[in-house]
Amino acid sequence: MENVYFKAINLATGHVIADKVKIAQDYRSRSIGLLNRTSFSREEGLLIKPCNSIHTFFMKFPIDVLFLDKKGKVVKIRKSLVPWRLCAATKRGYMTLELMDKALDAVQVNVGDPIGIMKM
Numbered sequence: 001m002e003n004v005y006f007k008a009i010n011l012a013t014g015h016v017i018a019d020k021v022k023i024a025q026d027y028r029s030r031s032i033g034l035l036n037r038t039s040f041s042r043e044e045g046l047l048i049k050p051c052n053s054i055h056t057f058f059m060k061f062p063i064d065v066l067f068l069d070k071k072g073k074v075v076k077i078r079k080s081l082v083p084w085r086l087c088a089a090t091k092r093g094y095m096t097l098e099l100m101d102k103a104l105d106a107v108q109v110n111v112g113d114p115i116g117i118m119k120m
Contacts, residue, residue: 003022004022004023004119005019005020005021005022005120006021006022006023006047006117006118006119006120007019007021007117007118007119007120008021008045008047008097008115008116008117009115009116009118010107010108010109010113010114010115010116011113011114011115011116012110012113012114013107013108013109013113015107015108015109016107017045017066017097017099017103017104017107017109017115018043018044018045018097018099018103019043019044019120020041020043020044020045021044021045021046021047021097021117022044022045022046022047023046023047023049023117024046024047024048024049025048025049025050030048030051033046033048033054033098034046034059034063034098035058035059037059037060037061038060038061039060039061040061040063040099040100040101041100042100042103042106044099044100045097045098045099045103046097046098047095047096047097047098047117048095048096048098049094049095049096050094050095051093051094051095051096052067052088052089052091052093052094052095052096053086053087053088053089053093054081054086054087054088054096054098055085055086055087056081056082056083056084056085056087057083057084058083059083059084060083061083061101062080062081062082062083062101063080063081063098063099063100063101064077064078064079064080064081064098064099064100064101064102064103064104065077065078065079065081065087065096065097065098065099066096066097066099066104066109066115067089067090067093067095067096068093068094068095068096068097068115069092069093069094070094070095071114072114072115072116072117073112073113073114073115074109074110074111074112074113074114074115075089075090075092075093075111076089076090076093076111077104077109077110077111079101079102079104079105080101080102097115
């Protein structure tokens, strides 16, 4: 199966958040998420949908997380979520964008910003 990647862009600022975003939207890919990974690069991201809460059980590294509503607007930001934690969005949360730890330090993202996910 060919890997299909997307680009995540903050539409409010024009900043590219991640250049190589995979989308997990079936049961298997959503369940596995990043669990099999030993590392995650700055340009990578994983968009999980539907998903309004995550866990980092069994993960080997911390991550930054954007919780988005159905329209792609940021409803919650969680930076440096370490392994063995639970994290949930508000009721409006519909999907999560998981990124490398400290990835959000390089770009400006605020609650309410629209995030575009575009096919490369």
